[in-house]
Amino acid sequence: MQKIDYCDDGQFCSGHVACAGCAEALSMRVILNTVGENAVGVVSPSCVAIIVGGHPTSSARIPFQHGTLESAAASASGMKRALRAQGRDDTTVLCLAGDGGTYDIGLQALSSAAERNEDILYICFDNEGYQNTGGQRSSSTPMSAVTGSTPAGNTTQKKNLIEIMAAHRVPYIATASPSDLSDLAAKVTKAKTIRGTKVIIVIIPCLPGWGVADDAAVKTARLAVESGVFPLFEVENGVTYRLRTTEKPAPIAAYLDQQKRYRHLSDEDRQALQDDVDRNWQRLLWLAAGE
Amino acid sequence: MNAPLKNRNLKLLNGNHAVAWGVRLAAPDVAPLYPITPQTPILEKLIEFQSQDLFDAELLTPESEHSAMASAISASALGARVFTATSSQGLLLMHELLHYAAGARVPIVMFNVNRTPAAPWGFWPDQIDSLAQRDTGWVQLYCENPQDSLDTVIQAFRIAETTELPVMVNHDAFWVSHSVEPVDLPAADLVQSFLPRVKRSVQMELGTGRALSAPADQASWNLSRRDMDVAMHKVPGLIDAAGREWGDLTGRVSAPVETDRCDDAEIVFVTMGSMAGTAREAVNRLRDTGIRAGLVKVRLFRPLPVAELRDVLAGVPGALVLDRNYSPGTGGVLHQELKSALFGINEAPNLFGLLTGVGGINVPVETLVSLAQEYRGADPVSDPVWVE
Numbered sequence: 001m002q003k004i005d006y007c008d009d010g011q012f013c014s015g016h017v018a019c020a021g022c023a024e025a026l027s028m029r030v031i032l033n034t035v036g037e038n039a040v041g042v043v044s045p046s047c048v049a050i051i052v053g054g055h056p057t058s059s060a061r062i063p064f065q066h067g068t069l070e071s072a073a074a075s076a077s078g079m080k081r082a083l084r085a086q087g088r089d090d091t092t093v094l095c096l097a098g099d100g101g102t103y104d105i106g107l108q109a110l111s112s113a114a115e116r117n118e119d120i121l122y123i124c125f126d127n128e129g130y131q132n133t134g135g136q137r138s139s140s141t142p143m144s145a146v147t148g149s150t151p152a153g154n155t156t157q158k159k160n161l162i163e164i165m166a167a168h169r170v171p172y173i174a175t176a177s178p179s180d181l182s183d184l185a186a187k188v189t190k191a192k193t194i195r196g197t198k199v200i201i202v203i204i205p206c207l208p209g210w211g212v213a214d215d216a217a218v219k220t221a222r223l224a225v226e227s228g229v230f231p232l233f234e235v236e237n238g239v240t241y242r243l244r245t246t247e248k249p250a251p252i253a254a255y256l257d258q259q260k261r262y263r264h265l266s267d268e269d270r271q272a273l274q275d276d277v278d279r280n281w282q283r284l285l286w287l288a289a290g291e
Numbered sequence: 292m293n294a295p296l297k298n299r300n301l302k303l304l305n306g307n308h309a310v311a312w313g314v315r316l317a318a319p320d321v322a323p324l325y326p327i328t329p330q331t332p333i334l335e336k337l338i339e340f341q342s343q344d345l346f347d348a349e350l351l352t353p354e355s356e357h358s359a360m361a362s363a364i365s366a367s368a369l370g371a372r373v374f375t376a377t378s379s380q381g382l383l384l385m386h387e388l389l390h391y392a393a394g395a396r397v398p399i400v401m402f403n404v405n406r407t408p409a410a411p412w413g414f415w416p417d418q419i420d421s422l423a424q425r426d427t428g429w430v431q432l433y434c435e436n437p438q439d440s441l442d443t444v445i446q447a448f449r450i451a452e453t454t455e456l457p458v459m460v461n462h463d464a465f466w467v468s469h470s471v472e473p474v475d476l477p478a479a480d481l482v483q484s485f486l487p488r489v490k491r492s493v494q495m496e497l498g499t500g501r502a503l504s505a506p507a508d509q510a511s512w513n514l515s516r517r518d519m520d521v522a523m524h525k526v527p528g529l530i531d532a533a534g535r536e537w538g539d540l541t542g543r544v545s546a547p548v549e550t551d552r553c554d555d556a557e558i559v560f561v562t563m564g565s566m567a568g569t570a571r572e573a574v575n576r577l578r579d580t581g582i583r584a585g586l587v588k589v590r591l592f593r594p595l596p597v598a599e600l601r602d603v604l605a606g607v608p609g610a611l612v613l614d615r616n617y618s619p620g621t622g623g624v625l626h627q628e629l630k631s632a633l634f635g636i637n638e639a640p641n642l643f644g645l646l647t648g649v650g651g652i653n654v655p656v657e658t659l660v661s662l663a664q665e666y667r668g669a670d671p672v673s674d675p676v677w678v679e
């Protein structure tokens with residue numbers, strides 16, 4: 001049992017309509033409470049928009065705008081500029097989007113906001129696919145994963161969004177997981193103190209999309225972290241990589257076994273995925289050693 | 292009617308610079324801008340004003356018009372006064388967000404310079420870019436000359452903020468955007484008192500926990516459009532009132548529909564934008580030859596001022612609708628709209644839909660004069676006619 005280190009003052013209300021057992025709602029609780037009440041938000045169409053809720057309700061105590069799928073970062077930029085014009089520059093602008101809204105259709109707007117270093121906190125809930133539309137692939141879907149649009153398994157690599165954002169030299173990028181909520185809270189707290197574009201990518205095992213048991217979302221996220229599939233780290237100013245651990249990750253087998261989307265894989269396919277993870281881990285170690 | 296010259300602060304400006312002056316005087320809080328010919332001089336002038344500390348809006352130069360509009364919407368949702376400008380491809384790229392802005396009831400003012408959309412590529416005056424946005428829920432106004440553009444962009448902020456509807460003001464590429472004319476600049480305090488800051492009925496506010504534009508059920512979505520309908524109905528009256536008040540302040544009165552020499556007219560031109568200037572001259576020449584011609588300038592296109600149009604056109608024997616646009620499969624957009632606006636009224640004019648100047652081809656005064664001569668007393672023609 002892990003004690004979660006964050007203060008809950010009721011920023012996230014009951015009544016969201018995420019699938020029962022979804023770890024995205026859990027992550028939202030920590031994020032909203034850590035961001036606090038002096039904030040405004042924009043959310044793009046995705047599972048997290050459903051978690052914020054339908055008209056006329058809202059699960060958040062801060063005001064949200066439900067924006068368009070491709071514009072989250074542009075909307076957030078507009079909000080920050082309006083607040084600045086109104087002398088309320090201290091208000092946090094929180095941007096919530098899925099991986100489709102971040103890696104794919106919203107990448108242009110995000111790149112533009114990042115290049116201007118707009119003072120926004122951008123959270124990407126990475127469930128590795130278009131889950132709100134029933135589970136199709138996105139450019140965040142990993143190699144070999146079965147989705148609604150890749151029934152025989154995805155044939156491309158997961159896009160490395162972190163290195164793309166790092167190339168923009170934004171002041172802060174982090175990965176986070178619902179399996180490590182204190183770490184998530186700490187990263188949000190840190191991001192709040194930094195001016196400029198902050199991007200946090202939170203891994204969200206999708207129950208129907210990944211074929212994960214209703215009670216296994218957090219466990220699956222933990223296995224993703226521990227196996228090095230989704231390592232936890234931070235990147236400052238695009239160059240300083242800080243890994244939470246440099247210990248050799250566990251094999252990915254236990255992680256794969258949690259999910260139906262990898263059930264069709266042969267031993268060779270599984271080994272190929274393991275090799276990818278190992279290569280990515282070596283690269284991360286190299287990046288972290290670089291500075 | 293013009294104010295005495297001595298009271299005026301005349302400056303030689305092209306249409307785009309007149310818009311930039313109007314925007315500077317209206318003092319928006321946020322202005323996201325993206326360049327495109329022939330809008331770019333608006334952007335450049337505003338940035339120049341800012342570099343001289345004469346314009347202190349938060350300027351954003353994002354990667355696309357799409358993001359410019361997204362930023363505009365969100366800034367406006369927080370209560371900021373917001374301006375943006377575009378043209379043609381840029382306006383078309385914004386299309387999804389134009390619907391969004393109107394549905395979200397954010398009172399953004401946008402200036403659009405009417406230009407041919409690709410393909411083929413072209414940079415010429417043609418109004419199909421904005422007319423194709425007629426169903427998005429934006430108020431649309433069309434300007435004849437640089438002075439009209441300056442006056443209208445200022446009034447647009449009043450209309451937008453009192454109705455909580457976004458307003459698009461248009462002028463023609465080059466004929467207006469790059470044509471230099473003497474423009475009277477109103478005093479800053481005059482504009483300031485003409486545009487008081489209005490508290491929104493709904494906006495994003497800290498501590499409210501209110502979500503804007505959240506997924507709504509069918510009945511709520513339906514209601515959102517009924518609310519827009521109510522707001523749209525108020526627009527012609529508000530534009531009329533704003534035009535009168537502006538007239539009291541500056542000597543330049545304006546209205547949703549403006550007429551010139553229509554009282555006893557046997558044939559009138561009905562048009563929008565810079566074509567009104569050409570038609571005005573044609574009317575004078577026709578009058579000199581004894582033909583009782585008149586001009587109906589449609590300044591407000593959305594909402595279509597149906598009552599005003601019926602009022603000025605009932606009893607006029609013939610109306611030549613001059614469309615500098617072409618909607619494939621139907622014809623000129625204004626022609627189509629007038630057909631439905633005038634349907635069923637007593638003494639409706641014989642309407643002639645003339646595709647004049649599509650693609651920016653020049654339409655000289657002589658062409659309009661001979662068209663009036665040709666169609667005077669003619670039987671109505673339902674199909675649009677391409678004019679060489």
Ligand SMILES: Cc1ncc(C[n+]2csc(CCOP(=O)(O)OP(=O)(O)O)c2C)c(N)n1
Nearest residue numbers: 045046047069098099100101129130131132
């Ligand atoms: C322009 C546009 N295209 C398509 C959609 C339909 N759409 C809504 S949500 C969504 C999937 C979003 O995926 P992601 O951002 O990963 O969020 P998730 O649902 O997985 O949480 C899509 C394609 C849309 N809203 N707007």
Ligand code: SF4
Nearest residue numbers: 018019022047206207
């Ligand atoms: S579809 Fe997946 S990510 Fe979306 S709410 Fe359900 S479990 Fe969560």
Ligand SMILES: [Mg+2]
Nearest residue numbers: 098099129131
């Ligand atoms: Mg997703």
